Amino acid sequence: MPSAIVAYVRRIDAMNRFIGRIAMYLIFALIGVLLWSSVAKTFFSPKLWTLETAQFVMVAYYVLGGPYSIQLGSNVRMDLFYGEWSPRRKAMVDAVTIFFLLFYLGVLFYGAVSSTAYSLGYFGTEPFSFFGNLAWAFVTGGPDAAGELMGYLETSPSAWRPYIWPVKVILCFGVLLMLLQCTAEFFRDIARIRGEEI
Template sequence: MPEALKTYVRIVDAFNRRIGRIVMYGVFVLMGILLYSSISKNLFVPAHWTFEMAQFVMAGYYLLGGAYSLQLDSHVRMDLLYGRWSPRTKAMVDAVTILMLFVYLFFLLWGGVSSTNYALTYNETSYSAWSPYMAPVKIVMVVGIVLTFLQATSIFIKDLALAMGRPIA
């Protein structure tokens, strides 16, 4: 494999690993919001922002953590035959099937950019009592999709290298 592709793989993997390790602590932020929501409902006036904020934090959690999950190969896979195959056969099949992921991510990104553009242009807000601006969540969505696309490209390069018998370590 050309050195430029190996460098790309190293940079993308390192960046997504860092982002994933940081974002995984978002579950504690989510727990704090939900705990505050529970306490405020019983002791104070219920906070209108907690449910929607929990949804936003959860969306950021799984969108920004998606690339890291893909990197760790911890996503769900149907394993009827796959587990019996050699690493090289797995890499060949993965290199073909990841093309479907690229198509999916392309359309997801296209819709995400369009939705983010709308939110920024028209100062879109949520239809709730709290009525927060939607642009920050949509920007996080686009960033998460881009990171997942970059990670999928890195995995594609590694699979091609392994299928050709020259794995990238």
């Protein structure tokens, strides 16, 4: 395999391993929020923020840990025939079926970017140009200029009403990491078909 591809695979693996190892500790934050929710409901007045905070932490845990899960091969698979195949045959099938996953993740990424733009007050049909204009306004004019491009910030319809954009940004970042990891897995499968290991 070309050295650029090997370097790409190793860098993506290292980045997703680092982020995934940090993200797995979010389960303790989730436990803490849910524990506080139970204690508050039993001994004090129920808190409005606990349920949605638990949902937001779970989204971050799941989305940021997904690429690391793919890297480890611990994702769920339909293993009717796959488990008995040779590593080379698995790599051949994976090299083809990964395009379906990449297509799905591409659609999911576009939807996440569109939803994030909507949560920042953009109601048009070009979310990528909105973020380009937003970044340009921030670089040239600072936070005030960027703030002028944003409209009404979306909030949750609950009584607590937190802003939604932070969790949507995490979703965009997590899906992008998943796309990068799947591309690295594709290159790894091509190497296995050729009899090499990355």
